[in-house]
Structure formats: structure tokens, C-alpha cells
Amino acid sequence: MRLHYEPMDSDMVRALRAGGPDANGQPPERGAISTGQGEPCRHCLGQVPDGAEFLILAHRPFPALQPYAECGPIFLCAEDCAPWHGEGVPPILKMSPDYLLKGYTDDHRIFYGTGRIVPQDEVSVYAATLLDDPRVAFVDVRSARNNCFQVRIRRAE
Ligand SMILES: [Zn+2]
Incomplete structure (x- = not known):
């Protein structure tokens, strides 16, 4: 995916x-x-x-x-920057040893059972696994330590 x-x-x-x-x-x-x-x-x-x-x-x-x-x-x-449009995993997901991932339903609620802290090199694999379930609309990635929102992952069109 x-x-x-x-x-x-x-x-x-x-x-x-x-x-x-x-x-x-x-x-x-x-x-x-x-x-x-x-x-x-x-x-x-x-x-x-x-x-x-x-x-x-x-x-x-x-x-x-x-x-x-x-x-x-x-x-x-603070200065202008271009929105991410690259291929592959963006640098924001290569800054911490691990991240908290959670799947959400299309009404923006946590899909219980999906939340997991995963090592940095497994983020894309786990996100793809969650998004393989049609009940998961998107996956939010947060800091595993500070809970700060990092990025939302969707199925590519
Ligand atoms: Zn920027």
C-alpha cells in the first residue's frame, strides 16, 4: 500500500x-x-x-x-516552507526512536485497539497494516514521549 x-x-x-x-x-x-x-x-x-x-x-x-x-x-x-510532497517516509518520522500510532474512524474517533508505540523503522509498516482495514480512515502519529501530534497518514490516492 x-x-x-x-x-x-x-x-x-x-x-x-x-x-x-x-x-x-x-x-x-x-x-x-x-x-x-x-x-x-x-x-x-x-x-x-x-x-x-x-x-x-x-x-x-x-x-x-x-x-x-x-x-x-x-x-x-516561521519562514515560508514548501508543504511536504516527497516520496517515502518524511524526515519528521526519523527524529525519534519510536512513535505512538493510532487509527481513527471517519468520524474522527479513535478506533480502539489500534494504538501502539512502534519503533521508527516500523511506522510505515504498522500504518499500512492499520489502513488495510477499511474501518480505519486515517492514522495519526504522535510523539511517544510528549504526545505531540506529528503527522496524519492516509492511503495514497
Ligand atoms: Zn517547515
Whole structure:
């Protein structure tokens, strides 16, 4: 199965960079400077370049408020970056030894039994296994340590 690693919506990212409200209704924090590791951007799905500014903001990757719509902190490049469109596994999923994966139904609720922490090199295999079940609409990848949302994985069209 081919997988699609979905970057954050470019229009939303543009609005946040312009100071628009995050999921908590606040402007993104500015002034943080990348150390060159451990600050993944949810738009280009790579590391914020060493020495470059990044935004810190609250993100809720769900269309509406409901009990399963988790909200938490993420980073974005403060400067323009291109949305991820590469083949294969994006760099954001090569920064930690393991990740928390969960399958969701098409009404944006956790599909119980799918949640698992998997080693970095097994993320794509486990995501494909979950997406092989038509009841799983997408897979969300989060930090296994801090629970921060990393990226959503869908079946490639
Ligand atoms: Zn970026």
C-alpha cells in the first residue's frame, strides 16, 4: 500500500505565520530559534533549519470540537516552507526512536485497539497494516514521549 503523509494545510499555516489564532485562540509564540534537531515542522515535515526561527502553537488536527479532538503543542517554520510532497517516509518520522500510532474512524474517533508505540523503522509498516482495514480512515502519529501530534497518514490516492 502507498501511504500519503499529510502536511498541515498551507492556508492554515499561512494564517498562523501572519499571527492568526491557533487552536487555543492565541497567536503563535515567536522568537524560538532552532537548534538543528528535535524541532520538526508540521508543514514541510522536516527539521526547522538550524538557527532559523520557529513558531510554537496549539494545534487540533480535527475539524470540530468533540471528545476525541486532542489538542497540543506543535512547531512550524516561521519562514515560508514548501508543504511536504516527497516520496517515502518524511524526515519528521526519523527524529525519534519510536512513535505512538493510532487509527481513527471517519468520524474522527479513535478506533480502539489500534494504538501502539512502534519503533521508527516500523511506522510505515504498522500504518499500512492499520489502513488495510477499511474501518480505519486515517492514522495519526504522535510523539511517544510528549504526545505531540506529528503527522496524519492516509492511503495514497
Ligand atoms: Zn517547515
